Amino acid sequence: MTQKLLRGRLLTFHRAPQDGSDTQAYTYLEDAGLFISDGIIQDGGPFDSILAKAPDVPITDHRPHLMMAGFIDTHIHFPQVQVIASWGSQLLDWLNNYTFPEETRFACEDHSHRMAQAFFDQLVAHGTTSAAAYCSVHKTSADAFFSEATRRNMRMLGGKVLMDRNAPADLLDTPQKGYDETKALISEWHGKGRNGYVITPRFGITSSPEQMETAMALGAEHPDCHIQTHLSENKDEIAFTRELYPQARDYLDVYQSYGLLRDNTLLGHAIHLEPREVDALAETGAHPVFCPTSNLFLGSGLFDHRNLTAHGVQSGIATDVGAGTSYSMLQTLKEGYKVLQLQGQSMHPLQAFDWATRGNANVLGLEDKIGTLASGTEADVVILNSSATSAMALRMERAESLAEELFVLQIMGDDRAVEEVYVSGVAQKACQDRPAGVVRFSGGITA
Numbered sequence: 001m002t003q004k005l006l007r008g009r010l011l012t013f014h015r016a017p018q019d020g021s022d023t024q025a026y027t028y029l030e031d032a033g034l035f036i037s038d039g040i041i042q043d044g045g046p047f048d049s050i051l052a053k054a055p056d057v058p059i060t061d062h063r064p065h066l067m068m069a070g071f072i073d074t075h076i077h078f079p080q081v082q083v084i085a086s087w088g089s090q091l092l093d094w095l096n097n098y099t100f101p102e103e104t105r106f107a108c109e110d111h112s113h114r115m116a117q118a119f120f121d122q123l124v125a126h127g128t129t130s131a132a133a134y135c136s137v138h139k140t141s142a143d144a145f146f147s148e149a150t151r152r153n154m155r156m157l158g159g160k161v162l163m164d165r166n167a168p169a170d171l172l173d174t175p176q177k178g179y180d181e182t183k184a185l186i187s188e189w190h191g192k193g194r195n196g197y198v199i200t201p202r203f204g205i206t207s208s209p210e211q212m213e214t215a216m217a218l219g220a221e222h223p224d225c226h227i228q229t230h231l232s233e234n235k236d237e238i239a240f241t242r243e244l245y246p247q248a249r250d251y252l253d254v255y256q257s258y259g260l261l262r263d264n265t266l267l268g269h270a271i272h273l274e275p276r277e278v279d280a281l282a283e284t285g286a287h288p289v290f291c292p293t294s295n296l297f298l299g300s301g302l303f304d305h306r307n308l309t310a311h312g313v314q315s316g317i318a319t320d321v322g323a324g325t326s327y328s329m330l331q332t333l334k335e336g337y338k339v340l341q342l343q344g345q346s347m348h349p350l351q352a353f354d355w356a357t358r359g360n361a362n363v364l365g366l367e368d369k370i371g372t373l374a375s376g377t378e379a380d381v382v383i384l385n386s387s388a389t390s391a392m393a394l395r396m397e398r399a400e401s402l403a404e405e406l407f408v409l410q411i412m413g414d415d416r417a418v419e420e421v422y423v424s425g426v427a428q429k430a431c432q433d434r435p436a437g438v439v440r441f442s443g444g445i446t447a
Contacts, residue, residue: 004425005054006034007047008062008383011402012069012373013358020348020403028402034067036379039153039424044373060427062383065419066405068353069371070129070380071329072360073318075228075268075289078145078158079103079136080322081119090298091234094323104170106136112144120148124428126327127418129380130361130370132228132266132318133158134200137171139181146189153424155370155378157226159198160185162215163206179214186222194378194424196226198266203230204241204254216258226264226364229255231288232277233269234300252277261286264365266316269294270308271301281313287363288313291320292335298323303336306345316363317355329356330413337410349406379425384409388417 010032017025033050035042035057043050051059083102088094106112123131135141135158142160149156162178163171173181182199190197199222201207201215219227232238232251245254252273255261263285270281270288281288290303308315318324319332326332333352340347347355361371369378386405387393392412399405409417421428 001038002425003035003037003054003057005050005057005059006036006062006067006381006422007059008032008065008067010034010044010067010373011353012044013354014372016354016359017348017350020350022350025354026350031063032067034373034379034381036422036425039379039426041373041375041377041379043375062420066384066386067373068382068384069357069361069373069377070382070421070423071127071356072364072371073123073128073131073329074266074287074316074360074363075291075318076131076133076321076324078119078133079106079115079141081115081122084322085325086322088298091237091300091323092240094298099322100168100171103136104168106141107138107170109140109144112138112141113147116144116148119145120152120154122327123154124152124421124423125418126329126415127382127384127421128327128329129382129421129423130155130364130366131157132198132226132364134202134228135160137161137163137173137178139185142185143188146185146195149195150193153194153426155194155196155366155380157196157198157364159200159228161200161202161206162211163202164211165208166206175208175211175214178211179218182218186225190222190225197222198226198228200227201229201260203237204245204251205237209245212254212258212260215260219260219262223262224264226266227260227262228266228268229260231255231267231270232272233295234298235272238272250274250277252280256280256284263287266363268318268320269300269303270315271295271303273304278308278311278313281308282311287316289316289318289363290336290339291318291324292339293325293332294320294323295339296335297325302339302343304343305340305347306343314359314363316360318360326414328414330409330417332356333410349403349410352410353406379422381422382418383420384413385417385419386413388413388419392417
């Protein structure tokens with residue numbers, strides 16, 4: 001039995017905060033203990049009380065830093081790690097010029113395994129402990145992805161993309177091959193360790209009606225597998241999809257007509273939605289995923305979070321690397337704040353950090369396992385240093401509340417603010433020398 005006791009300031013969410021004054025939505029403790037045994041959080045609370053329950057357990061003291069659940073990324077492309085920061089125009093050109101040529105390299109098993117190690121290194125370095133990822137069309141890429149996730153004992157979701165048209169020949173499968181390889185991958189990886197398989201038709205442009213039928217069959221045969229695809233990211237994409245599926249009422253109906261909308265469906269982007277599409281999302285429980293850095297980078301448009309929320313639609317938030325410009329969920333929250341500001345919408349820092357942890361876990365249907373520091377959940381924890389850089393430390397001298405500190409992390413933070421990461425209770429990175437970072441505000445404890 002492996003046990004440890006983490007000490008630090010603790011923040012965990014119980015539900016989405018309505019606003020900055022909604023103190024019942026979270027627990028914040030200035031001196032807390034988090035007792036972990038065999039990768040599971042056993043208890044958390046005021047340090048003295050937790051110490052009394054586990055008096056002989058080794059203590060790791062992270063004061064004055066902040067302990068939170070590890071970040072969760074609900075839309076990221078594993079094969080695009082080496083095309084992030086590639087100059088380009090908008091979506092379809094970017095795919096043709098960078099993404100598709102890069103993904104052809106993942107037919108090579110050695111390359112796939114090397115990139116998988118680098119990909120997971122980046123996730124951990126940025127405080128992300130779980131993600132829903134797209135692999136390439138090649139089974140080798142998905143095998144490498146899940147093999148590395150298993151080696152690190154990380155809770156990861158992923159799947160090989162299904163695509164049989166409108167891409168280079170080296171990136172095309174057939175409906176039958178896509179079905180057979182997906183079935184094999186589900187058998188090999190889904191539910192093994194902390195792995196979950198995601199049925200992944202890339203999007204309507206690269207999947208024929210025949211392949212959509214195989215995706216529908218896979219979804220029906222495996223209702224516990226997530227489904228992920230792209231929706232309404234770019235106006236040219238929408239127009240091309242409508243040409244390819246003239247019978248569809250709108251873009252979303254391409255997926256809806258093949259039975260691919262359900263409460264474990266993830267729809268990347270979902271920017272340019274018609275009223276009927278919003279209603280259909282609400283009716284089916286499918287989840288749009290907000291990808292602010294890539295939406296800004298490719299000039300795709302602004303995600304209308306307020307309208308979706310008003311219709312009862314729950315959205316994820318994600319990096320979308322490689323069109324997304326950072327692996328950091330902190331940077332993602334920063335750009336998300338700006339996107340909403342441009343539309344007169346607001347994102348309080350408490351809402352932001354809930355979204356990147358408990359909120360994304362809820363979107364994935366995994367809130368009982370990840371996304372909070374509740375007893376009985378898996379011990380994926382990030383330790384955040386709000387004075388990680390000299391500029392942050394200077395700003396923190398004037399911080400007077402938890403919300404101000406979170407906003408400093410959100411706007412100024414990146415991987416340098418990630419002091420330590422625990423995956424299933426195991427420390428993943430050595431703490432580096434950083435400014436000491438004294439937190440100068442005094443806050444209360446919310447039960």
